[in-house]
Amino acid sequence: MIALPSVNWAVVAPPVVLGAAGLLVMLVDLVSRRALRGWLYLIGIAGCFASFATMLRIAGVSQTTLSGAFATDRFSWMFDALLIFTLAVSLALSALKKAEDGGSPASYAALLVFCTVGGMVMAGATNLIGIFLGIEQLSLALYVLAGTGYPRESSKEAALKYVLLGSLASGFLIYGSALLYGATGSISLADMGAAAASPSPLFVTGLALFFVGIAFKLALSPFHIWTPDVYEGSPIAITAYMAVAVKAATFAVLARFVYTVFAHDSIALVPLWAIAILSMVVGNVGAMRQRNLKRLLAYSSIAQSGYIVVALAGVSTGGLSTMIFYVAAYAFMNLGAFALIALVGDGDEAYADLGAYRGLFFRRPWVAALLALFFMSLAGIPITAGFMGKLYLIFTGLRAGPWGIAMAAALIAGTLVSFYVYFKVIWEMLVREEPEAVGATGNHWIPWIAAVAGAAGTLFLGIAPYAFYALLAYL
């Protein structure tokens, strides 16, 4: 008889409660004959609140459970909170999905919830098995969700591309994990410090493969090829979820890995810095040519991933809080932007084209003004979260030696290019012409709430970052 490890239920409660909500969604769909779609999303959102309620009990607690395989601490707490927020927004935006867009609402809502359970496992995982389980749970559900716009060819293409390339990345990840285990004799990240201090070839190979897998999930260049097509093809609520939640959860894994395994900056991390710089270049330059806002935000997310890596530069003490700050900023500005694209499109994916936004400032000033705010934040204009986040990143980079300085320089150069990218959208919104694609008259209240919440977060982090740090210190 194998002795089961004892479980501290308070620590695992958030993902467990959320998972239960996912099951409840499926159960309700099963028993109710004519399931009202909206109710299923609402159950999911209620699950978000319930899960968050259990998180309140462990705020500020730093504990591990399941024989040290799963942890809760400030770091995972912040990421869990962001994941839940993203889930709630994505579920709400999903309610705009047109009925003819395919996919049963129940499986759709449940999968989205299960994705997030995977993300929370990732944020708390402290060994290689936990990391892999979390990533697979998140990814498998998302492969399906990418295809839920399936009457559109592009959605099928997105699902297929995502599943093929995603499986390849998972292969890299598990193979890398195996080699890391081989090199260190342990699956626990905490036991790998010694091996990292004097890395063997086996360890370096495993590390490289592991990073390839992670870089794929983060859409870091040169592993970003799937991103624009998958972002464009997926339904808008799923694109928003992918852009924010997948990145947040994967950055949680990357940060925990780097901070647990490497006590100091290491030569073994140089490839990570290099692909961060490459991502900033590829993302910003690639975004210049895009005329579809979902594709534009896909390239933008490649560049933003590159920026976030700068937080890890030099494995410095302030790095983790800098990362949390930027990921939060990233979440607010992206969710806000995607919510407005959903609002303008009103469930029709064709309106992500820039043509539909021509003259928006004079037709729908508030929509245009909020969208401009989110794009300015992405560009890093002051009094927005994006500016403060970049400021913190630049300082973190500059204090971290030559590679950190190189990354900070690339961040600044990329920012100039991104001025063109984001202001081009604003510029189009200011033209005094009738739109090319007439329509775009959506005015549903749900995306409005999401956009206003995103704007509040963006401005709050941009104007009063000290309050955010006070919160971080309190936890």
Added chain:
Amino acid sequence: MLIEAVIFLPLAAAVLLLAIPKAAAAALKGVALVATLATFGLSLSFVGGAAAGVSDVHPWIGGAVTALYHVRIDAWSVFFVLLTTFVSVPAVWAAFSYGDGARLRGYLILLLAFEWTLLGLFTAGDLLLFYVYWDLMLVPVFLLLAGYADTPQARRAAWGYLLYNGAGGLILLLGVVGVVVGSHTFEVLGHSYAVSIVAERWLFVAFALAFLIKTPVFPFHAWMPATYTYAPPPVVAMVSAIQSKAGLYGLIVFALPLFPHAAAWAAPTLLALAVISIIYGALTALGQSDAKTLVAFSSLSHLGLVILALFSFAKIAVPASVVMIVGHGVIVAALFLLLGFVEERTGTRELAAFGGLAAVAPRLAAFMLIAAMAALGLPGLASFSGEFLIFIGAWQTQPVYTAIALIAVVLASIYMLKLFQGVMHGALREPRPSKDDRLIELKPRELALVAPLVAAMFFIGLWPAWINVRSPASTPAAAAQRVEGRP
């Protein structure tokens, strides 16, 4: 608290405008005008206590970076603040005649927001706040150019403006971060920054590049002609009169005191650029057929003089520069607003396409004449005091450059007279701009909004001491500079 009132009153008014329906044009105009007037009134109260200075400090950001929220109005900034609040009144007022009414609200909001960012910049007490406003002020101008000028040229000019100034901003950010990484604080006002001479030079280059782009100074002026020519008159009045001084302010308050040794090292280059700007600007202005482009290049020429003054390290460099800056701001705002009225009436800016307006619009002609005379440096008017002080001061340390720069005074007379005669004298062209000649004359509102600017030209021209005795004469850092700057 009074400082915050001055800084945020325009922003508060802009927010208030959001709550007023678009159709209520009278209410929109009333709020905007009262807000700018009140801001000007409040800012006047700082003149008396400028020597002592007023400041307000709160904790602001923490984490990997710590900074205070620090604003102040003192001898260094008070005239920049006054210039901003003073010129914003006619600029906002002139915007009342804009367009079809439906978009007036957005236009006024952006102008007020622009005033707010400029005031924030001039009152910033630390580098972070200074940088925040430095970058932020790009936004209203970009939006005004792209959305409210209604010409394809203006929409294109928005890009030149944004990318040039955005690049300058990011270079400045590098410099700011460089200073703070070394000194661990954004609170650098009034300090010099002790680092290795190589680092100091690099940081100075970063600061100076950003400031020279904004001013602009040759060869960083590529964004300027299109922006000044195609921007609507109220916008170009604020950009040329106030925003162009942001770079000079940055040099006076941050770059020169922070990096005295590097400034002395770079002085020959900057003096050369200043003189090239002065002569090149004047010569190019001579060749212009577009009235606004002509004034744009004259502005390049005049602001080159300020750079000459600052890097001559003359004893009176700072007070002379401030007199010149305020004078230029008042004059150039009046010129652009008047040319805007002319363009409104004639539909063109081409000097060859109109003429003889003096016959039908004597008041317009009189104001135009005073502004043009002031710009060419007629004694008793604003520009003369500044130019005279600068030439006297710079002559003592840099006679060669000063002598070359003096040529520009002659050239200024030629292009300004060409401008005035082109618009006002000669035969009235056919077809006439309006069937009723009386419609060409300035309307009461237009008269009222330009009159204070014209009055200010006389005031500064006749009593420059009102400004220069209140300007800081010198600081320890500036003194060190003077010693090292001597050839």
